[in-house]
Amino acid sequence: MSKAEVERVVGGYWDALKSGGVGKALDFYGDDLVFHYYGHNPIAGDHVGKAACLAVLRKIGERTNRRILEVLDQVYADDRATVVARESFERGGQVAVLDRTFIYRVRDGKIVEVWILDQDQQTVDRFLADPA
Numbered sequence: 001m002s003k004a005e006v007e008r009v010v011g012g013y014w015d016a017l018k019s020g021g022v023g024k025a026l027d028f029y030g031d032d033l034v035f036h037y038y039g040h041n042p043i044a045g046d047h048v049g050k051a052a053c054l055a056v057l058r059k060i061g062e063r064t065n066r067r068i069l070e071v072l073d074q075v076y077a078d079d080r081a082t083v084v085a086r087e088s089f090e091r092g093g094q095v096a097v098l099d100r101t102f103i104y105r106v107r108d109g110k111i112v113e114v115w116i117l118d119q120d121q122q123t124v125d126r127f128l129a130d131p132a
Contacts, residue, residue, distance in 0.1 A: 003076050006106045010081035011074065013111060018068055026054065030110030039121045041128035053114075064089035064127045072099065080105055089127045096123050 009028055016025035035047040035056060047056045060066055066089055073084040081104045089096045098119055105113035118124045 001079050001106060001108075003078055005109065006079060006081050006104075007074075007076040009106050009109055009111060010076070010083065010104050014071055014074075014083060014085075018071070028111050029053065030107065030112040032112055033110075034113045036113070036115045038117065039125045039128070041125040042130050043128045044125075060128065063131075064091055069097065079107065089124070091127050094127075096120070096127065098123065 013025050013028040016022075016028070029050055031050050033048075033050045033053045035053045037043050037045060037047070037056070043056055043060060047053050066087055069086040069088055071083060071085050073082075075082045083102045083104070084099060085102065086097060086099050089098065100119065101117040103115040103117070104111050
């Protein structure tokens with residue numbers, strides 16, 4: 001896979017997310033998708049398969065009202081891309097603005113693996129905690 005192809009896939013994915021086209025963004029995921037979430041929260045761990053990853057995204061959305069504020073940086077390589085984005089989480093009247101790093105592996109024109117690294121893991125853990 002070429003660097004240009006990885007940029008087309010991951011760049012297209014983020015363009016769709018930023019424009020509010022979440023449904024369109026999901027088209028960039030492969031069926032064998034794997035998410036790697038870190039931290040000490042119910043979302044932490046590896047989520048295997050597109051359906052499992054989409055369920056996690058729904059849960060995160062429900063708990064955080066996640067919004068993308070801006071993309072800060074993008075780096076592309078032959079089968080990987082790194083995107084640093086600023087996002088806001090909101091829950092229970094509290095708002096946090098976070099810088100998050102996403103590392104993507106692309107295969108056959110689809111995103112097949114994502115590592116999510118958070119600037120402030122403790123805050124993310126608090127927002128993703130199970131409801132009291």
